[in-house]
Amino acid sequence: MNRFRRHAILLLMTVWIAGWQCSFAQEPIKPSANQKQLPLVVMLIAEREYQTEKTLPQFAAEHLDDDYRVKFVYADDDDPNRLIGIEAVVDADVLLVSVRRRTLPTEQLDLIRSYVADGKPVVGIRTASHAFSLRNQDPPDGYDAWPSFDQDVFGGNYSNHYSNDIKAVISASTLKAGDNQSDSSMIGEQLSSLNRHQEPFVSGGSLYQVVPLLSGSTVLLSGKIEGHPSEPVAWTFQRKDGGRSFYTSLGHVDDFRGESLPKWLHAAIDWAVAN
Known part of the structure; x- marks a missing residue:
């Protein structure tokens, strides 16, 4: 009888401890005050x-x-033109765009339009230059396109790209005011320093054709293919709405494996939020 009682007590204690641990594990972890004060980067992917x-x-x-x-907003698996959790854009301090040819529900694209119109910073990589429009095709009913997103937000002019088999050499551009270049002092010391110390490297992806850029742009990196004119690869842009943007056509998986793109992207986010 005593032996049975001991087993019963041990069993009850085990159940109680397991329940306590489960309850503890489900307790939400609240962000600290310092974490709440950190700038919010929302990435649309x-x-x-x-x-x-x-x-x-x-x-x-x-x-x-x-x-x-950092919050990540991804496409819905059942509807690739709908972004799950895009409401986070409202609270973003920096919006990073990695989207390719998606026409969003009108109310979702309006959130992005409103964010940009408020003069908030935008960072774009690779396919962000053709993020919200289809090629020679209208969006379906209830969905909307933004064909001029590249020009409006990045000051870019994406038209095509060179063959994937031809690799471009990327190097620093000479910062200057004039033509399509804005005052180089607007890009800040961190981006200026990267520009001054950048060694040439080979991009992992094809070279985008983006010229001419709009006035208000400052080209930081350029790409060159032998026998062809150079193309801007990374630049800042002072928008008409008062906001500022950074764009780079880098973004191939091999670019992220290298040293240059992570440094530039980090510096661009710092620059964007510093305003």
Whole structure:
């Protein structure tokens, strides 16, 4: 009888401890006051070419976690033109766009339009130059396009790209005021320093054709293919709404494996939020 009682007591204690641990594990972890004060970077990820659904979270974990809060907004698996959790854009301090040819529900695209119109900073990589429009096709009913997003937000002029088999050499551009270049003092010391110390490297992806850029742009990196004119690869842009943007056509998975793109992207986010 005593032996049975001991087993019963042990069983009850085990059940109680397990229940207590389960309750403890489900207790929500509240962000600290310091974490709440960190700037919020919202990353829109909706493309199938460059695996940024993997490379951007890894980049954020390695380079942003100490200084920023980061939220990821992905395309709906059942409807690739709908972004799940896009409401986070309302509270974003920096919006990073990695989207390729998606026409969003009108109310979702309006959130992005409103964010930009408020003069808030935008960072774009690779396919962000053709993020919200289809090629020679109208959006379906209830969905909307923004064909001029590249010009309006990045001052860009994406038209095509060179063959994937031809690799471009990327190097620093000479900062100057004039033509399509804005005052180089507007880009800040961190981006200026990267520009001064950048060594040439080979891009992982094809070279985008983006000239001419709009007035208000400052080209930081250029790409060159032998026998062809150079193309801007990274630049800042002072928008008409008062906001500022950074764009780079880098973003291939091999670019993230290299040293240059993570440095530039980190510096661009710092520059964007510093205003």
